[in-house]
Amino acid sequence: IIKTGIESSFTLVVNNLLYDDAAAARLLAHLSDKFHSAAFKVQKSVFMGVWDYMIHDGGSFAIGAPSFHSIDESFVATPLGLVEWTLVCGPNHPILRSKKTVDEEALRDYPAVNIQDSSIHSDGRPAWRLMGQEEILVPNLETKILCHRAGLGIGFLPRPIAAERIERGELCELHAKDVARQPSPMSYVRPKKDTGLIGNYLELLIEQRHELIQPFLSPL
Secondary structure, eight states: OOTTSOOSEEEEEEETTTOOHHHHHHHHHHHHHHTTTSEEEEEEEOTTHHHHHHHHSOOSEEEEEESSSOSSTTEEEEEEEEEOEEEEEOTTOGGGTOOSOOBHHHHTTSOEEEEOOOOSSSOOOOOOOOTTOOEEEESSHHHHHHHHHTTSOBEEEEHHHHHHHHHTTSOEEOOOBTOOOOOEEEEEEEETTOOOHHHHHHHHHHHTTOTTTHHHHTTO
């Protein structure tokens, strides 16, 4: 941080589940105009990869770090909300034509499509999968959704994201007996000793639920 209090460089880390391309571009344009002396970077990370980037790769601020509590004493985590989950498949998936009750046994016949945790330095969080179920790993949320639409497998999506696509007929919700996924807590994170003006400003935008930030929070 230089004498003006403005960070010379600023890396915003966003959880893959909350990332929005258009919102990222608008936020970057706004921040660059307001703090034109800073060099900005946006990093999209998956699950524990958010913490990994903050701790090991110099992240300045994270939106969507898993957990309501910091996993490292050098950082402060502030709760944003919970990701609630909906189990989905494609509209032409064979499980929809099955006469069997949709339960663990029926779901296990089809692979779970999951996103690969991007954490390198620490243990990644295991994705949802039933015991004995095959898994297809993809690099991001967009690919996971397209796989479901293509009938490639089943899996959970954040409820608001799933609802939009179910309404458009691109996906179908599965109501499976005794199968659920616990809500996932999300926080925003800053280094404990950070007093930079960009970090302060971004925190203010989040606390205000500003329109520049709202798209990142819509899956919560």
